[in-house]
Amino acid sequence: MKKRITIKDIAKELNVHHSTVSRALRNDPRVNEVTRDAVLAYAREHEYQTNMNAVQLRGTSNNAIALIVPNINHSFFSDIVSKLTNLAYSKGYVISVFQTNEKYQQEKEIVNTIIRHNFAGVIVSIAKDTVNSDHFGVLSKFGIPLVFFDRICEDVPTPKVKINNYEITAKATEYLIKKGYRNIAHLTATTSINVFRDRENGYLDMLKKYGLEYQQPIMVQDDFSIELGKKLLSGLWNMPVKPDAIISSSVHMTVGIMLEARKSGIRIPEDLGLITFGSLLSSEIIEPQVTCIEQPEAEIAEISFDLLEKMISHEIEIGKSIEKTVEAEIIFKKSC
């Protein structure tokens, strides 16, 4: 096990000062060509690697970006994580991914970790649990660039990338109404998060517009899951007035709904219309194919990264509120 070679080791070996080596490695024109080549050759030979801790400590530069998401293994987030990671890599940044598991407490500790490690910037989609945004305020206070995407903190002045959840849910609801569905339920999560609040409002406003009384926005506390979807449908089916359509905020729940429907002999779309947020890898195979609301993951990743990069390079000042909205799209299939 060899010890890592440093700039001083090279300097000693080549009988120059370590500052000269430093300059040589960074192609500073002030250093003579022959010494530079000697340094570079020696460095390559001995597999020299800059110690980023020293560089960052000195405050010269920092190419580390942190990414905070509720889950890594939900396709919406894993797609964005994957795209952001590639984007960052192509621009010379290094991305660290953190997972809150939807817990406020973990999110807070993660933010502290990020501050401790001097990341150059942070991209976040907040946890369902998160009610207080102080921890993100601290980030900005310390001058660390911050961009929210999808699930955002309204009260933190910083760039935000949102999806048109209100409009798209209203549109989905109206589509169901026009197809003749009257008792439309909405399976969603806590309204303390903009995403779910917007969806709920789009849903409710559209029902109101058409004078429909059956309002069933169901705020679930638990994590979206197949089991939860099953349970919710069987619960709804035991109510005095059954729903005749469902808008589901998660593919996981949607799968559960379909399984429970099949088990209970509920026919889709005849007995129950179905629209879901998100899409499945296997969506084409499933019968009936489900009408779904596709979210533009690639666009979100690109815009978010672009905003963060501009903050890092001071093109956008820290603490400036910018809101970008990207558009989701309804893919019409056979489930309603």
Added chain:
Amino acid sequence: MKKRITIKDIAKELNVHHSTVSRALRNDPRVNEVTRDAVLAYAREHEYQTNMNAVQLRGTSNNAIALIVPNINHSFFSDIVSKLTNLAYSKGYVISVFQTNEKYQQEKEIVNTIIRHNFAGVIVSIAKDTVNSDHFGVLSKFGIPLVFFDRICEDVPTPKVKINNYEITAKATEYLIKKGYRNIAHLTATTSINVFRDRENGYLDMLKKYGLEYQQPIMVQDDFSIELGKKLLSGLWNMPVKPDAIISSSVHMTVGIMLEARKSGIRIPEDLGLITFGSLLSSEIIEPQVTCIEQPEAEIAEISFDLLEKMISHEIEIGKSIEKTVEAEIIFKKSC
């Protein structure tokens, strides 16, 4: 925008030396109780956060772990990434996730990045492209703990966590044979990776054992995808001797195969038996439900992390070869 508070700022404010503050923050018994409380109070008050760059530069400690995977948005890897991230978090580590996109070049650069940033340890599943393992050798040479999982470099002496690919593929093949299938094709990837080589050998050996001639291990170069699955099945179906069963190394391809089969009127399992590695979120809904080989993601994550942790704490010496094998499981369904 406030500047970050440092240990020296606290010292100046409280009229003590910064070394005393350092000890106070780390609960060193040598520092008086009242000064310690004063320091802690002031630190909390002003949101002091340790500068990990300084700590790590000094070489005292390092709680950063790097994770290298080919893709983040494939369920096998995203599950493992998710579990490892949680595991690491619960033990006080911070995980950075890197994605190679199956490219050797990116993998090499990522390893250099990891060395530059002084990570405490690395967990890797290598890219399909990776033929040379020198870059991982460098890691060990610098004394950085390294654990391989699933896709490993055989020639790097370090702990490895593998799946019993040979046995499980042999078992799957034998199952198909006993069900009466005779022309079994195997859709897989480059044999330069242990995973795919083991599967191929398990497949071939079992065919040989039963004296079957039809051997069709198809090594695909491209990334596994739905489109590729479609193309492969239609290609196979145009051959003089059609396969009557397929073992697929990826759920993506499997979805493509099923779509193409449906389009071309190929009945599963009557005309074509099907077994796939991996499982789908929606696997229960798909008709027919596919017999699949489930890989123990949680177990892999746990064992890998455990090994790495033991290397970091010097319970396992760097450069020691340890091989653990975990068992995949065939979930029998209706597709064969």
Added chain:
DNA sequence: TCTATCTTTGCACACGTTTGTATTTTGCTC
């Protein structure tokens, strides 16, 4: 040869921590 300019290198300090050692302060005993 002297001075002026340019090129190249060296010096020293700073970034924020930790830690071994030296120094001061406190508390105790007689």
Added chain:
DNA sequence: GAGCAAAATACAAACGTGTGCAAAGATAGA
């Protein structure tokens, strides 16, 4: 209050790098 041990604090060096400034060396013009 002197003496001494124990407790608390201060000092200094180190980790590896980057950079402003000084110094030395080279070149050129007169």
